[in-house]
Amino acid sequence: MTSTIAPAVPGSVDDKGPGPVGPPRGAKFLKMLPLAPSIALMVVFLAGPILYCLYAAFTNMALTGTGAAEVKFIGFDNFRKAFGSSAFINSIWLTLVFTLISAIIGQNTLGLGLALLMRRSTKLVRSLVGTAVIGAWVLPEIVAAYLLSAFLNSEGTLNVILERVGLNGQDWMYGAPIIAVSIANIWRGTAFSMLVYSAALSEIPKEIEESAEMDGAAGGRRLWWVTLPMISRAILTNLMLITLQTLSVFGLIYAMTRGGPGTKSQTLPLYMYEQAFSFSQIGYGTAIALVMLAIGAVFSLIYLRGLNSEAA
Amino acid sequence: MVLRNGFKRAGILATGAVLLALSACGQGSTTKQPDAGGSQSSGPANIKIAYQQWGPGTVMKKFLTAAKAEYEAANAGSTVEIVPIVASENDYYTKIQLMMRSPNTAPDIVYEDTFLINSDITAGYLKPLDDYIKGWEDWNQFEETAKGAAKGQDGKIYGIPDGTDTRALWYNKQIFAKAGLPANWTPKTWDEVLAAARTIKEKVPNVIPLNVYSGKPMGEASAMQGMEMLLYGTKDTLYNFDQAKWVVGSQGFKDSLGFVKTIFDSGLAPQPKQSLDPNWGNKVGSDLLPNGKLAIALDGSWLYNNWMKSGAKPWPQWSEVLGQTAMPTQDGSGKGKVSLSGGWTWAIPAKSKAPDAAWKFIQTLQTQKNATRYATEGAQIAVRKDVAADPGYKSSAKSTQFFTDLVSVTVYRPALPEYPKVSNEIITAMEAVMTGQSSPEDAAKNYDEAVESIVGKDKTTTESQ
Numbered sequence: 001m002t003s004t005i006a007p008a009v010p011g012s013v014d015d016k017g018p019g020p021v022g023p024p025r026g027a028k029f030l031k032m033l034p035l036a037p038s039i040a041l042m043v044v045f046l047a048g049p050i051l052y053c054l055y056a057a058f059t060n061m062a063l064t065g066t067g068a069a070e071v072k073f074i075g076f077d078n079f080r081k082a083f084g085s086s087a088f089i090n091s092i093w094l095t096l097v098f099t100l101i102s103a104i105i106g107q108n109t110l111g112l113g114l115a116l117l118m119r120r121s122t123k124l125v126r127s128l129v130g131t132a133v134i135g136a137w138v139l140p141e142i143v144a145a146y147l148l149s150a151f152l153n154s155e156g157t158l159n160v161i162l163e164r165v166g167l168n169g170q171d172w173m174y175g176a177p178i179i180a181v182s183i184a185n186i187w188r189g190t191a192f193s194m195l196v197y198s199a200a201l202s203e204i205p206k207e208i209e210e211s212a213e214m215d216g217a218a219g220g221r222r223l224w225w226v227t228l229p230m231i232s233r234a235i236l237t238n239l240m241l242i243t244l245q246t247l248s249v250f251g252l253i254y255a256m257t258r259g260g261p262g263t264k265s266q267t268l269p270l271y272m273y274e275q276a277f278s279f280s281q282i283g284y285g286t287a288i289a290l291v292m293l294a295i296g297a298v299f300s301l302i303y304l305r306g307l308n309s310e311a312a
Numbered sequence: 313m314v315l316r317n318g319f320k321r322a323g324i325l326a327t328g329a330v331l332l333a334l335s336a337c338g339q340g341s342t343t344k345q346p347d348a349g350g351s352q353s354s355g356p357a358n359i360k361i362a363y364q365q366w367g368p369g370t371v372m373k374k375f376l377t378a379a380k381a382e383y384e385a386a387n388a389g390s391t392v393e394i395v396p397i398v399a400s401e402n403d404y405y406t407k408i409q410l411m412m413r414s415p416n417t418a419p420d421i422v423y424e425d426t427f428l429i430n431s432d433i434t435a436g437y438l439k440p441l442d443d444y445i446k447g448w449e450d451w452n453q454f455e456e457t458a459k460g461a462a463k464g465q466d467g468k469i470y471g472i473p474d475g476t477d478t479r480a481l482w483y484n485k486q487i488f489a490k491a492g493l494p495a496n497w498t499p500k501t502w503d504e505v506l507a508a509a510r511t512i513k514e515k516v517p518n519v520i521p522l523n524v525y526s527g528k529p530m531g532e533a534s535a536m537q538g539m540e541m542l543l544y545g546t547k548d549t550l551y552n553f554d555q556a557k558w559v560v561g562s563q564g565f566k567d568s569l570g571f572v573k574t575i576f577d578s579g580l581a582p583q584p585k586q587s588l589d590p591n592w593g594n595k596v597g598s599d600l601l602p603n604g605k606l607a608i609a610l611d612g613s614w615l616y617n618n619w620m621k622s623g624a625k626p627w628p629q630w631s632e633v634l635g636q637t638a639m640p641t642q643d644g645s646g647k648g649k650v651s652l653s654g655g656w657t658w659a660i661p662a663k664s665k666a667p668d669a670a671w672k673f674i675q676t677l678q679t680q681k682n683a684t685r686y687a688t689e690g691a692q693i694a695v696r697k698d699v700a701a702d703p704g705y706k707s708s709a710k711s712t713q714f715f716t717d718l719v720s721v722t723v724y725r726p727a728l729p730e731y732p733k734v735s736n737e738i739i740t741a742m743e744a745v746m747t748g749q750s751s752p753e754d755a756a757k758n759y760d761e762a763v764e765s766i767v768g769k770d771k772t773t774t775e776s777q
Contacts, residue, residue, distance in 0.1 A: 063409040064428065065729045068435030081765060086758065087740075174585045258529065260588055262747035278402045278528070279736045280409065 057287040063280035071283075078287035088288070090263055091271035095247065095295070098182055098267050103246035106186035108239060111193020115201055116223070118194075130194075137191030145255035148184035149173065152256075177257045177265035184252055189245065193238050200234030201227070233310050240303035247296050268292050356389030357669035362411065363423035364404040365396035371622055371690050372423075375682075383676045392673060395419060400590045401531035405732075411661075412437040418663035420670040424471055426461045426655050427532055427725055427732065433464040434729040439660045440468035444671045450678060450696075458695035461727070462657040471657030472674055474683065475692025477613045478651040478718035479537055481505070481637050487607040488635075491515040497637050500644045502545070502571060505608070509580040512607045520600065521580045522608045526572055527743035529590040534742055535735040536652055536725065537610055542568035544723050545641035545650040548776040550734065551726035557773040558726075558734065560760040564776070567642060569745045569752035576746045584746050598625040601634065610639060613715035617691035631710035638718060651718040654725065655695065693719065730767050737762040 060067040060074050082088045114133065118126045136144065151157045152172040159169025172180040204227065212226045228235070250269040253259065259266035259274065266274070268288060276285025363372055373396060380392040397407050405428055411417045412432070424432060432438055445451050451459075454473070462471030485495050491512045499505045509521035525538040543550065548564025551557070559565075575581040586592065597618035600606035602625050609615070619627035638649035658677060660670045676682065680698050687694045688708040693716055694700040706712060725731060741759040744750035750758070764772055 062435075063406060063413075064431040064435045064437070064732065066434055068409070068413075068437070171585070258588075258590075260528070260743070260747070261584055262743050262749040264747070264749070274528075277406050279733065280406065 053286045053289060056283050057290045059283045061283040061286075063277075063282060065280070067281070067283065074283070078284045079291070081284065082287060082291065087263055087266070088271065091266050091268050092291075092295075094178055094263075094265065095267040095292075097178055098185070098249070098265075099243055099246045101179070102182035102185035103189070103242040104239065106182065107189045107193045107242050107246075108235075110186060110190045111195075111238070112197045112235075114190065114194045115197035116227075118198065119201055133191045133194055136188050139188070141188070141251040142255050144188045145184065145252045148180075148187060148252075149256050152180050152183065173257055174261055177261065181253045181256055181265050184256060185246060185249060188252065189242060192245075193242060196234055196238040196241075197231065200231040204230050233307060236303050236306045236310065240300055240307075243299045243303070244296050247292065247299070268295075356387065356391075357666040358391045358393065359420040359664075359666050359669050359673055360393045360395055361421040361423075361670075361673065362395040362397055362408055362419040364401075365398045371617055371620075374622060375686050375689065376677075379673070379677050379682060382682075383673050386676075387669075387672070390669060400529070401533060409435070409437065412663060415663040415665065418661040418665075420660065420664040420666050421673060422659055422661055424462070424657050424659045425532070426471075426473070426657060426727060427536070427735065429462050429471055429657060429659065430464065430727050431729045431732050432659075433470050437661055437663075438470045439662045439664065439667055440464070440466075440470055441472070441660065441671070442468050445469055448675065450675075450680070453680075453696040453698045455695050455697065457724070458655070461655055461695075461724075462659065465729075471659035472678060473655055473657045473695045474677070475687055475690065476653050476655035476695050476719075477693055478653055478715045478722050479541055479610070479612050479639065480651060480715065480718060481639055482601065482609045482611055482615060483635050483637065484601070484604060484607050484633060485635050486633055487512060487516055487519055487604060491607075495635065497635060499637065499640050500648065501640050502542075502642050505640065506574065506580065509575070509608060510578075513578075513580055516607070519604070520582050520606045522575055522610070523582060523587075523596055523600070523606055524572065524575060524610045525587070525593065526576070526581075526739075526746045527584075527588050528736075528739050529588050530592055531739065532735060533593055534739045536654060537612060538572070539568055539738050539742055540652050540723075540725065541610055541639050541650060542571050542642075544652060545639065545646075547642075547645075549723075551728070552773050552776055553726075555773050555775070557771050558730070558763050558767050559774070559776050560763055560772045561756075561774045562776060564642075565759065566752050566756045569741060569755055572742055573745050573752055577748075581746075587746065588743070594624070598623075602627040602630065604633075613693055613711065613718075614691035616709055616711060617689070620689065620691070622689060636711050636714045638721075647721045649718075649721050651722040652725065653693075653719070653722040655692075733766045734763055737766070 057078060058073055058075060059071045060077075061071045062068050114129065118129060121129075139147070149156075153159075154169070154171040154174070156172075158172065162169040170176070172183075208230070209222065209226065212222050217225060248269055249267070250273065253265055253267060253270055254273070257265045259270035263271075269292070272285050272288040272292070275281045275288065361376065363376070365373065373394070376394050380394060383392055384390060397404055399407055405425070408419075408422050408424075409432070411419060412422065424438075429438070458473045458476060459469065461473045461476070462469055464470050481499070483497055488495060488497060488508075491508075492515065493508055493511060497508065499508065505522070512519060512521040524542075525534045527534055530538075540550070543564050546562075546564030546567055548562035549559055552559055576584055576587075581587065582592075589595070596606065596609055596611065597615055601609060601615075602619060616623075616630055618624050619630040639651065641648060641650055658674045660667050660674075664670055677686075680696070683694075683696055684699045684702050684705055686692065687699050687705055691709065693712075694702075694705055699705055700716070737759050740762075741750075741755040744755045744758070745752055760772075
């Protein structure tokens with residue numbers, strides 16, 4: 001059908017028949033030429049560092065001492081050292097807790113909740129809430145960290161409020177540091193999920209929801225059986241993005257607790273920074289970075305599999 | 313099909329570009345080599361000098377600025393660029409190490425802590441100074457121990473020390489009087505130190521009884537003023553020089569961590585979160601002690617430079633209010649008291665572009681007059697005989713004689729390339745104990761394992777000498 005129309009398209013000479021007729025090879029080459037600089041840049045500045053990181057992870061590279069004078073290939077020693085170290089296992093565990101609490105539970109459900117509520121609210125409320133939530137997202141990480149530090153520290157706003165209502169406050173950043181940084185990350189990152197879900201919800205045709213209501217599915221039941229399945233792809237995409245973002249959160253935690261006290265909020269990025277830059281072990285630090293990459297990849301695969309089964 | 317071929321070609325092109333770029337880099341560095349390390353005429357030169365700007369004090373800055381003026385006046389056309397690196401202890405080392413890695417960023421002179429110098433020598437960052445020293449008369453003025461402070465394992469000298477330090481207990485006599493403790497305090501054991509702290513906690517509330525640096529944010533200060541001042545008062549040490557092995561599994565290490573646990577658990581020390589503030593060292597010097605909020609501080613001989621006219625918090629009465637007493641050993645045995653010494657040196661990075669001019673500037677810094685000036689204003693323990701004999705130095709501060717006398721019992725850290733890594737493990741163990749994450753036994757066990765993995769199991773021993 002289309003082939004009868006094709007010759008009418010001006011300039012398309014390719015469809016004449018089988019065989020490698022087309023334009024001469026030189027012309028194709030020339031077509032690609034403008035892309036070359038950008039690809040070269042990508043290779044040098046993107047693939048280059050990644051390959052270098054891969055190489056460094058298998059060496060004893062360091063900022064000082066023997067590892068700085070002569071870099072030696074040491075096979076899997078860095079990884080063996082990592083998995084044998086309780087500090088590393090602790091930081092993997094904390095990274096998972098942080099990701100679960102702050103991204104998968106916190107940002108995700110809060111973002112969805114806000115998006116759902118804002119659909120039904122007035123325009124004024126919507127723009128007020130939207131501005132506030134997105135404001136937190138737009139703030140630089142360090143500023144957000146200082147704001148939250150002021151909110152959560154022992155004489156901070158949260159404790160003042162708690163005391164007013166007769167509850168005992170506690171020093172959140174010292175007593176429950178991983179919870180404190182999770183709260184900070186939820187506060188800062190919810191806007192992203194909210195925007196994703198707002199967009200997804202606006203795609204749902206009104207008629208479907210109305211007919212669901214006619215059939216007697218109201219409130220929670222309609223949400224569970226109609227709305228959520230209709231935005232399930234958005235949920236998976238959102239989960240994937242916020243998980244990857246959260247896995248690599250560094251500035252927020254560093255500014256709030258520096259991974260401490262002790263190692264109670266030392267997630268993988270902080271552990272990596274400490275080993276590579278405070279303790280000068282570049283090789284070991286990059287090995288940890290690779291482990292982080294692997295964890296991110298595992299999460300992505302899980303979500304992608306979910307997305308694919310959705311599509312099928 | 314079209315696309316795939318296109319990508320292939322683009323790939324080939326890109327690879328070519330990378331190879332080109334790489335070969336260009338390679339050439340760049342080989343052509344640069346000669347003028348980086350090689351012969352340099354005695355003409356005017358620009359030199360960059362990097363040092364740590366730590367806290368609000370400006371003693372070093374003023375000292376260097378004056379030396380710069382002196383040098384530039386004597387060497388027409390030459391310039392000296394002073395590069396203060398504003399950073400906490402560990403960050404400073406990281407920053408200068410990163411600078412020294414490349415000829416493009418390497419300063420011509422760096423201020424190196426003796427604790428790191430062997431590690432940086434092993435890394436190949438520093439230039440041996442023996443050829444320069446040969447023709448330098450002033451070198452004879454340096455004490456033998458000080459000459460060894462910056463000696464590499466190859467026997468060459470890599471830095472010129474500008475002073476040393478000792479450590480002891482500083483205590484506030486006014487608070488002691490309120491607590492009914494003697495003005496002339498001389499504790500003989502750890503228990504007597506703890507007893508005094510307990511009395512203060514009871515009788516003078518709202519005052520921190522005892523500060524011992526602990527945990528990662530304070531870096532080497534925790535390892536040296538904190539843990540090692542305790543450990544070297546036990547029967548154990550960090551390193552066994554006879555066997556050339558690192559000591560693991562020692563009771564002294566556990567006891568020292570036990571001391572840390574005691575003071576933090578029973579509220580004799582600051583709250584852990586205060587101690588874990590990276591600026592804690594500044595607060596002790598410029599706020600807590602001068603404002604009478606801290607009774608006893610285990611700290612260094614230089615502490616009073618905070619309170620001099622040029623310091624961060626001028627406090628002329630300090631010499632009346634504060635007393636100094638030696639840190640006792642665990643049970644009063646041995647020499648009865650303990651002190652550790654470190655100090656800093658001026659070194660020339662291997663990748664300096666103007667090492668000759670840099671050496672000339674170091675000589676300017678180390679004229680007898682300037683060395684005396686720095687020892688006096690920088691609150692240093694002199695490492696030169698002519699400075700130590702100088703009446704101006706001797707009377708420079710009330711505590712000078714006390715801290716100089718401690719040199720007779722002082723201990724130097726095992727200045728080996730592995731030391732900085734071991735030091736990191738020490739402060740990690742301290743932090744685990746002070747925050748209640750680990751018991752002293754568990755933290756000591758983790759330390760032992762870490763040391764074994766750093767130096768190799770065959771380089772460890774369970775016997776201190």
